[in-house]
Amino acid sequence: MSGDIAYAVDSDGIATLTIDMKARSMNVLADALTAELSVLVDKAVADAKVKGVIITSGKSSFVAGADLRELEQLAFGPLKNDAQKLLDQAGIVTRFFRKLEVSGKPFVAAITGTALGGGLELCLACHHRIAADNPKAQLGLPEVKVGLLPGAGGTQRLPRLIGVKAALPLLLEGTALSPQEALKTGIVHAVVPADQLLSAAKAWLMGSPSAKQPWDVDGFVTPGPVGQKSDDAANFYAGASGMLQKKTLHNYPAPAAILSCVYEGAQVPMDAALGIEIRYFCSLLRDPVAGNIVRTMFVNKQAAEKLEARPKNIPPSQVKKLGVLGGGMMGQGITYVAAKAGIDVVILDRSQDLADKGKSYSKGILDKAIARGLDTQANAEALLKRITPVTDFAALKDVDMVIEAVFEDRAVKADVTKKTEAVIRPDIVFASNTSTLPISGLAETFSRPDQFIGLHFFSPVDKMALVEVIKGAKTSPETLAKALDLVKQIRKTPIVVNDSRGFYTSRVFRTFADEGMVMLTQGVKPALVENGGRMAGMPVGPLAIADEVSIQLIYMVRDAEKTDLGTAYKPHPVEPVLELFVKKLNRLGRKNKAGFYDYPDDGKKALWSGIAQHFPPAAQQPSIDEVKKRILYRQALEAVQCLEENVITKPADGDIGAVLGWGYAMHTGGPFCMIDTIGVKAFVAECDRMAQAYGDSFAPPDLLRRMAAKNERFYPLPQ
Helix, strand or coil, rough: CCCCEEECCCCCCCEEEECCCCCCCCCECHHHHHHHHHHHHHHHHHHCCEEEEEECCCCCCCCCCCHHHHHHHHHHHHHHCCCCHHHHHHCCCHHHHHHHHCCCCCCCEEECCCCCCCHHHHHHHHCCCECCCCCCCEHHHHHCHHHCCCCCCHHHHHHHHCHHHHHHHHHHHCECCHHHHHHHHHCCCCEECCHHHHHHHHHHCCCCCCCCCCHHHCCCCCCCCCCCHHHHHHHHHHHHHHHHHHHCCCCCCCCHHHHHHHHHHCCHHHHHHCCCCCHHHHHHHHCEEECCCCCCHHHCCCHHHHHCCCCCCCCCCCCCEEEEECCHCCCHHHHHHHHHHEEEEEEEEHHHHHHHHHHHHHHHHHHHHHHHHCHHHHHHHHHCEEEEEEEHHHCCCCEEEEECCCCCCCCHHHHHHHHHCCCCCCCCEEEECCCCHHHHHHHHCCHHHHHEEEEEECCCCCCCCEEEECCCCCCCCCHHHHHHHHHCCCEEEEEEECCCCCEEEEEHHHHHHHHHHHHHHHCCHHHHHHHHHHCCCCCCCCCHHHHHHHHHHHHHHHHHHHHHHHHHHCCCCHHHHHHHHHHCCCCCCCCCCCCCCCCCCCCCCCEECEEEEEHEEEECCHHHHHHHHHHHHHHHHHHHHHHCCCCCHHHHHHHHHHHHHHHHHHHCCCHHHHHHHHHHHHHHHHHHHHHHCCCCCCCCCCHHHHHHHHCCCCCCCCC
């Protein structure tokens, strides 16, 4: 055994199992820990001197759930193709928890802090649950967020404990509750001060409690709509099913599986119900959605946040004072997240009013948080004191790093770069928040281009997790390391890309709106284009996103590209659409209330009826599946092109950037996961078909053809 669980029995016969994984900052239900816990539970049950058992944690949190790397192994490894072996492996924790609750001895969970997923399922298998009074702790079953369901009894014990109607929102949305909220809901029996947790747990055990769960008592009935003959149940589940499909658009199988688990399991005894649950759980493991989400949103994302891409052997750095140039939308967002991370920020703009406005953005966020009970006035005041709005560049003399976030214009950026360099220390990294302008070109106005780098934030900065870190041609490893240290310091997720026009995210994202506009020129109805985008898993349709970004801005970026590239520029079929809307119709997008949509004052936007006049719909319309495919495949092809050109250096960055940066369909795991799921050979064949039908933009890059010939994948399968 690993020795990650301390076992002790006191003079009153109370055994305490304290989980404290030495190699982890949080406890997780990894296979080795589960095996060790099972052995110690057997030991306590077999010991006649033991009257009851406390399961607790030696950390401030309890147990954070399953080991996602082990789930990834199950989802992609060889067991995936052997249903019975997968069922046996996945059911180990289920069988252990059931053994614990029917052992004949009372178990109490002394919950020190956060208990999520399998951690909370362990608590639910115990006969009593007491939580430490920590408002920051979270108790919940978030498996639906990774495309799975609680597979260790959560879909069966929670409805039996608090009722079907109360349990389903928690299961279907993965909502986490504070200890006090969990107490009100009935998930825990008591909440006590942290220093009284173990004594309260022991007191309950010393009271000769029952060692039977309510659902193991004869005559127990699950509270809520249950049974095939119940009109209430029929109406409830029919309505719930319809709402689920409206929300998931059939892209996510986990919510439907959860609903089925609860419905079917509530009608049978617990052992049969657990069998139902584990079969649905394994069906989700064998579905590509869960594996792709786990891989991108957790395994790869965590690796990025641990700064896997950081150059080695460079001492860690910390920014104590940050200079932000520009108090506009991006600058004010960067200022807020930096100040929230405890960094002093000097925010500079050309007038005091604009600089003050940059600071007021933070106040607005804090005021809303205080009104909702999510923050305190004292915390807000402390954060705001860390922000100093100025107009004089001399105020930047003692900053540790500078982030430029001024208007997307080379001349404007060059001007502030020179003025900043004149006052900052010679060791300072200068970062530009640009979404399209090549970093190497911007670095030419800085005398130390090795200390110049791109930090592309996404709007709104306080909500968007991704930061695209762009290396210029002369950016040094030390500069990259310092930039990544800052990204970690402000709790964002970085991907590192090499310099190019549009970098990775802006370049690939552009193809989403472009493909929607191209379809208009080919006679596809606007509503079909938009519905296809949403049903493909994108947050909104491609025409709606063009309006949000601004049709005028899209036109300007392409026009600037045409100027910069000269004879190397290749005309694009989207140009007539942009020319029409910007130059002739003056429909520039949402900002002027007229684009592909109309934006009336009542807020009920609708597709502009005049589109058909300029782009008459064809007599034969494509299927919705064909539209979805065009939208997703076009973006995926551009992502692969970026990998082939070394703009990104690994598929993981491409998938993280796509999902977190512009909302690429999460159920696919990102473009590279999607291609692997389809199969490179099949994907290439389908792209060849679409290239014949819709143009060269669907022609597969050479990299894909080479991979198809060798039957390769972007992510090798685990053995």
